Amino acid sequence: MCGIVGYTGEKLGVPIVLDCLKRLEYRGYDSAGVAYLDCGNLFVKKQVGKLENLNTYLKNKIIPSSCALGHTRWATHGEPNKTNAHPHIDNDNILALVHNGIIENFVNLKNDLLKKDFYFNTETDTEVIAVLLGAELQNFIKNEQNSAQNCVHNTLHSTCNFTKKQVLRVLQKVVSLLDGAYALAIVVKGLDDCIFFAKNKSPLILGKGCGQNFLASDSSAILPYTNEIYSVKDGEFGCIQKEKITIFDADFNSVKPHFETLQIKLEQIMLGDYAHFMHKEIEQGASSVVDSLNRLKGVWANKLPINIFEGDFNLHITACGTALHAGRIAKYLIENQLKIPVQLDYASEFRYKKPLINNKVFVCF
Ligand code: GLU
Numbered sequence: 001m002c003g004i005v006g007y008t009g010e011k012l013g014v015p016i017v018l019d020c021l022k023r024l025e026y027r028g029y030d031s032a033g034v035a036y037l038d039c040g041n042l043f044v045k046k047q048v049g050k051l052e053n054l055n056t057y058l059k060n061k062i063i064p065s066s067c068a069l070g071h072t073r074w075a076t077h078g079e080p081n082k083t084n085a086h087p088h089i090d091n092d093n094i095l096a097l098v099h100n101g102i103i104e105n106f107v108n109l110k111n112d113l114l115k116k117d118f119y120f121n122t123e124t125d126t127e128v129i130a131v132l133l134g135a136e137l138q139n140f141i142k143n144e145q146n147s148a149q150n151c152v153h154n155t156l157h158s159t160c161n162f163t164k165k166q167v168l169r170v171l172q173k174v175v176s177l178l179d180g181a182y183a184l185a186i187v188v189k190g191l192d193d194c195i196f197f198a199k200n201k202s203p204l205i206l207g208k209g210c211g212q213n214f215l216a217s218d219s220s221a222i223l224p225y226t227n228e229i230y231s232v233k234d235g236e237f238g239c240i241q242k243e244k245i246t247i248f249d250a251d252f253n254s255v256k257p258h259f260e261t262l263q264i265k266l267e268q269i270m271l272g273d274y275a276h277f278m279h280k281e282i283e284q285g286a287s288s289v290v291d292s293l294n295r296l297k298g299v300w301a302n303k304l305p306i307n308i309f310e311g312d313f314n315l316h317i318t319a320c321g322t323a324l325h326a327g328r329i330a331k332y333l334i335e336n337q338l339k340i341p342v343q344l345d346y347a348s349e350f351r352y353k354k355p356l357i358n359n360k361v362f363v364c365f
Pocket of ligand 1: 001002073074075076077078084099100101102103124125126
């Protein structure tokens with residue numbers, strides 16, 4: 001689980017991205033990084049450890065960019081060091097990319113690219129997407145130029161300028177080759193107000209502002225700036241610009257997004273008077289359970305194949321870290337008090353297990 005943020009608008013982008021990342025640190029604190037565009041150039045800055053380290057490194061630097069993206073990492077592939085920190089770049093330094101998720105077929109994709117003489121600097125699955133996208137962009141342009149017969153058939157240089165439409169075409173192709181979960185945000189050299197995105201199975205929202213637009217892993221990141229939110233659907237991809245949001249489905253049909261106005265207040269998601277978020281969560285435990293059950297009753301109850309309010313089911317709890325410990329206590333209490341059988345699993349391993357799930361099993365993530 002990583003956190004991603006993107007900003008494009010009229011203001012300085014990097015301070016806004018760093019501020020938004022603060023509210024995503026719960027999603028990962030192995031490293032933090034930003035990429036930004038300025039006068040046709042692409043820059044990447046990253047530091048290992050908490051966001052604070054990146055903040056200190058960038059302190060007092062005025063970065064005159066109004067298009068930036070950022071990342072906090074929870075490492076899944078490759079140790080948590082500076083090299084493996086996002087953003088990742090392609091072999092020609094034409095793009096920078098941040099990713100939340102896991103690419104299951106990254107070894108095959110990487111081997112194919114290695115055979116074609118592309119190289120890799122990191123141990124991450126994510127770098128494969130960056131290198132593949134860079135390679136496919138160069139290919140696309142070469143093919144366009146060949147068919148227009150207006151250019152020598154040489155390898156293109158990294159000064160090459162791409163159009164938004166070309167990048168979107170190539171992005172559609174590249175994501176169709178990925179097997180796994182991803183929320184991606186990408187900046188491309190020369191396209192100074194564009195942030196490209198794509199989503200499958202990892203969370204991604206877009207935020208609409210006035211003369212500025214955002215993307216993020218969750219709405220809490222951008223709530224101080226806008227509460228007009230669109231949740232990107234699996235398979236969708238597109239581009240945010242300061243005055244425009246473009247979205248396509250997997251077949252390149254244009255999508256008209258319906259932006260929702262979130263009613264949640266910033267205070268509700270901030271630390272407030274608590275010393276730590278864990279303390280806040282513990283204190284709010286009881287009311288969160290009541291809220292969740294009310295939501296279940298109101299929205300989902302009639303749609304569920306089992307009656308969760310009559311205990312006619314087995315329960316699977318999947319969680320990681322502290323939540324797994326909480327799950328152990330829940331198993332003990334639920335089995336003892338409610339006589340409902342509970343199975344507990346590591347969330348990160350669950351999808352590899354082929355679990356025995358039928359319509360009498362309720363899975364709690
Ligand atoms: N797989 C990527 C990495 O290890 C992203 C991790 C994540 O989203 O948790 O860098």
